[in-house]
Amino acid sequence: MRNLILGAAVALATAFGALVSPGTAAAAEKTFIVVTSDDPQTQAMAMILGHQAIGHGTEVRVLLCGPGGDMALKGAEMPTLKGPDATPQQLLSGLVKKGATAEVCGIYLPNSTHTAEDLIEGVSPVKPPVIGEYMAQPDVRYFTF
Structure with a gap:
């Protein structure tokens, strides 16, 4: 009987440990930055x-809307910031080079004087249904700036 109780306790502890340990299925695998x-x-x-x-192995997707979309425009004038010693656009380009997806929201270009050709390399327009479907996924963490 003692071995049965001990075995059950070990099985329970192992199962509980799997539920709370980092990197389990409960952890978000995708980061969505707006x-x-x-x-x-x-x-x-x-x-x-x-x-x-992205350095921690998380898939990153960036959506740029309104004034945030301006950082994706070719020739955008931005200050070089201390710390990263880069402009926001340079940081965005670097993120894309690391494998992130970067897009401007579906109403950004139609409500500006710009076209998709005015966007820096690696940034494209995206339709709202595509983003809505992405946001609805349970493993997406959503951050707005």
Whole structure:
């Protein structure tokens, strides 16, 4: 009887450990970053955190809307910020080079004087249904800046 109780206790502890240990299925596997701010520090911090997430093996997707979309425009004038010693756009480009998906929201281009050709390499427009489907996935962490 003692061995049965001991075995049950070990099985329970093992199962509980699997439920709470880092890296289990409960952990988000995808990071969704939405940038609407026109503030360069806010934009840069969003990209820096994206770099951190992708460095930990998390899939990163960036959606740029409104003034945040301007950081994806070729020739955008942005300050080089201390710390990363880069502009928000340079950080965005670096994130794309690491494998992140970067898009401007579906209403950004139609409500501006810009076209998809005006976007930097690696950034494309995306339709709302595509983003809605992505956001509904249970393993997506959603951050807005």
